[in-house]
Amino acid sequence: xxxxxxxxxxxxxxxxxxxxxxxxxxxxxxxxxxxxxxxxxxxxxxxxxxxxxxxxxxxxxxxxxxxxxxxxxxxxxxxxxxxxxxxxxxxxxxxxxxxxxxxxxxxxxxxxxxxxxxxxxxxxxxxxxxxxxxxxxxxxxxxxxxxxxxxxxxxxxxxxxxxxxxxxxxxxxxxxxxxxxxxxxxxxxxxxxxxxxxxxxxxxxxxxxxxxxxxxxxxxxxxxxxxxxxxxxxxxxxxxxxxxxxxxxxxxxxxxxxxxxxxxxxxxxxxxxxxxxxxxxxxxxxxxxxxxxxxxxxxxxxxxxxxxxxxxxxxxxxxxxxxxxxxxxxxxxxxxxxxxxxxxxxxxxxxxxxxxxxxxxxxxx
Amino acid sequence: xxxxxxxxxxxxxxxxxxxxxxxxxxxxxxxxxxxxxxxxxxxxxxxxxxxxxxxxxxxxxxxxxxxxxxxxxxxxxxxxxxxxxxxxxxxxxxxxxxxxxxxxxxxxxxxxxxxxxxxxxxxxxxxxxxxxxxxxxxxxxxxxxxxxxxxxxxxxxxxxxxxxxxxxxxxxxxxxxxxxxxxxxxxxxxxxxxxxxxxxxxxxxxxxxxxxxxxxxxxxxxxxxxxxxxxxxxxxxxxxxxxxxxxxxxxxx
Ligand SMILES: Nc1ncnc2c1ncn2[C@@H]1O[C@H](COP(=O)(O)OP(=O)(O)OP(=O)(O)O)[C@@H](O)[C@H]1O
Ligand SMILES: [Mg+2]
Numbered sequence: 001x002x003x004x005x006x007x008x009x010x011x012x013x014x015x016x017x018x019x020x021x022x023x024x025x026x027x028x029x030x031x032x033x034x035x036x037x038x039x040x041x042x043x044x045x046x047x048x049x050x051x052x053x054x055x056x057x058x059x060x061x062x063x064x065x066x067x068x069x070x071x072x073x074x075x076x077x078x079x080x081x082x083x084x085x086x087x088x089x090x091x092x093x094x095x096x097x098x099x100x101x102x103x104x105x106x107x108x109x110x111x112x113x114x115x116x117x118x119x120x121x122x123x124x125x126x127x128x129x130x131x132x133x134x135x136x137x138x139x140x141x142x143x144x145x146x147x148x149x150x151x152x153x154x155x156x157x158x159x160x161x162x163x164x165x166x167x168x169x170x171x172x173x174x175x176x177x178x179x180x181x182x183x184x185x186x187x188x189x190x191x192x193x194x195x196x197x198x199x200x201x202x203x204x205x206x207x208x209x210x211x212x213x214x215x216x217x218x219x220x221x222x223x224x225x226x227x228x229x230x231x232x233x234x235x236x237x238x239x240x241x242x243x244x245x246x247x248x249x250x251x252x253x254x255x256x257x258x259x260x261x262x263x264x265x266x267x268x269x270x271x272x273x274x275x276x277x278x279x280x281x282x283x284x285x286x287x288x289x290x291x292x293x294x295x296x297x298x299x300x301x302x303x304x305x306x307x308x309x310x311x312x313x314x315x316x317x318x319x320x321x322x323x324x325x326x327x328x329x330x331x332x333x334x335x336x337x338x339x340x341x342x343x344x345x346x347x348x349x350x351x352x353x354x355x356x357x358x359x360x361x362x363x364x365x
Numbered sequence: 366x367x368x369x370x371x372x373x374x375x376x377x378x379x380x381x382x383x384x385x386x387x388x389x390x391x392x393x394x395x396x397x398x399x400x401x402x403x404x405x406x407x408x409x410x411x412x413x414x415x416x417x418x419x420x421x422x423x424x425x426x427x428x429x430x431x432x433x434x435x436x437x438x439x440x441x442x443x444x445x446x447x448x449x450x451x452x453x454x455x456x457x458x459x460x461x462x463x464x465x466x467x468x469x470x471x472x473x474x475x476x477x478x479x480x481x482x483x484x485x486x487x488x489x490x491x492x493x494x495x496x497x498x499x500x501x502x503x504x505x506x507x508x509x510x511x512x513x514x515x516x517x518x519x520x521x522x523x524x525x526x527x528x529x530x531x532x533x534x535x536x537x538x539x540x541x542x543x544x545x546x547x548x549x550x551x552x553x554x555x556x557x558x559x560x561x562x563x564x565x566x567x568x569x570x571x572x573x574x575x576x577x578x579x580x581x582x583x584x585x586x587x588x589x590x591x592x593x594x595x596x597x598x599x600x601x602x603x604x605x606x607x608x609x610x611x612x613x614x615x616x617x618x
Binding site: 057091152 | 540
């Protein structure tokens with residue numbers, strides 16, 4: 001990791017709402033590296049926007065320190081901070097043209113006229129808005145407005161760009177197109193991005209690292225793969241993608257692999273250091289589980305049998321819901337790569353297997 | 366539906382009839398000072414509109430006061446309206462209440478108290494005291510109109526300006542002001558209109574100064590000359606012009 005572009009140390013934020021104190025953000029420690037694409041992900045009201053606004057300077061933290069490039073900026077007014085924000089509502093100036101919107105920041109910095117013209121022109125090219133410079137915001141489509149907002153921020157070459165759900169208002173197709181575009185622009189200009197979203201798919205595909213937030217605190221922080229493959233809490237497992245959670249007690253430990261049993265031949269294997277007798281919650285992703293109607297021969301695997309409750313065809317995959325002895329129904333995704341027909345139908349008896357490394361013990365929270 | 370249409374036309378007639386009468390009698394070929402019976406059509410009053418010196422002087426005084434109080438009330442009212450719409454501060458609730466209180470308090474009472482105030486402060490009555498009085502009761506109207514606009518203004522626009530490096534001062538003049546300008550404009554027109562035809566408060570605070578409405582009031586006892594109708598018509602036309610220009614620009618926005 002390179003030099004830290006943004007650092008939050010013990011930052012918290014309280015709001016007074018009708019005399020009551022609301023903890024919007026609690027003791028947040030966070031470091032975003034130079035040039036990193038960093039995402040804040042979490043459910044509505046978990047404090048993503050508040051965190052972002054504290055970095056931009058619109059909200060003063062109740063406690064803690066905000067540093068930009070190593071410099072303490074706590075208490076510094078927003079217009080004196082070298083970060084730019086793309087607002088969820090775009091906040092384009094309705095009385096100015098696209099060109100004037102993009103030029104606004106450079107004019108404030110008293111950049112020379114010719115230089116402004118050159119840089120704004122380049123920026124409009126980068127966001128594919130060539131020739132739209134004389135349009136007023138209301139004469140642009142949602143996606144075009146979004147790109148003007150992006151250009152308006154990027155043209156200032158800020159240390160970091162803060163994006164608060166910038167794609168929230170766009171339809172799916174445009175959204176995907178803009179995701180690719182954003183990623184390309186970020187790579188081209190090499191600016192640090194802090195990206196707020198509550199779309200987990202978006203966070204997974206675009207980010208270098210993700211912080212999953214819950215109720216004002218970071219629940220897990222790491223690269224997308226780690227967040228997805230190894231969720232550390234039940235909340236993260238449930239929030240990112242679909243997860244099966246299996247409860248059980250460690251019966252014995254063989255070679256660093258705990259065995260949880262649910263009847264004859266019914267077992268779940270979990271790599272863990274937990275001792276025998278410990279209660280565990282185990283997470284398994286639905287696509288890791290193999291489903292078949294024949295009794296599998298494998299030995300070093302987790303094995304559960306059950307009855308299919310539900311089959312849902314999803315195009316690229318088919319989802320099965322299976323009732324087993326291990327507690328709540330398990331969900332299994334089967335890629336429709338080869339199978340012309342469903343592996344099983346409702347009421348069929350099936351066997352589920354998956355290798356031990358796909359089971360993770362998760363913390364209780 | 367038919368009833369509604371009839372009703373609408375009735376209201377329109379009610380609103381326009383006095384104006385039609387005013388305009389018509391500006392073209393009345395009346396021989397004497399009594400401009401109350403129709404004596405045929407003429408344009409001569411338009412040619413002699415400024416023939417009565419004291420009436421002309423009264424009109425200019427009224428226009429001057431209206432202009433001054435429009436500008437002053439515009440500036441001060443915009444400041445208050447912006448502050449009330451944007452910030453919650455100690456006493457903002459009281460100021461809000463005060464705005465509506467001044468708008469609804471009876472003019473007679475307001476005029477009488479202002480007179481007491483000026484006299485006890487030893488201020489000589491004249492155009493200045495009239496202007497002070499007019500600004501006083503116009504501010505609330507400007508402030509209320511501006512405040513309403515500021516409340517609908519997306520907060521994030523000003524944040525975006527600050528984010529792009531604009532100081533609070535620059536943000537106000539480059540972003541906020543252009544966006545609330547239509548409201549400031551209508552508030553100022555309101556202030557102008559309130560001032561130009563104010564009689565009650567002016568009567569208390571004028572001293573020996575004669576404004577347009579005060580002159581007309583004085584003249585009614587001996588009969589109104591047609592020049593009054595002509596001036597009224599011209600003022601009305603300017604008002605209509607401003608309204609038309611305003612709505613055309615609003616539609617183009
Ligand atoms: N100005 C404010 N005054 C009072 N409470 C606030 C204020 N701003 C935010 N909050 C509260 O702080 C908490 C976090 O809000 P925040 O806007 O940061 O959530 P978020 O994660 O951005 O949610 P969303 O995904 O819905 O945008 C919420 O409970 C919210 O009600
Ligand atoms: Mg938010």
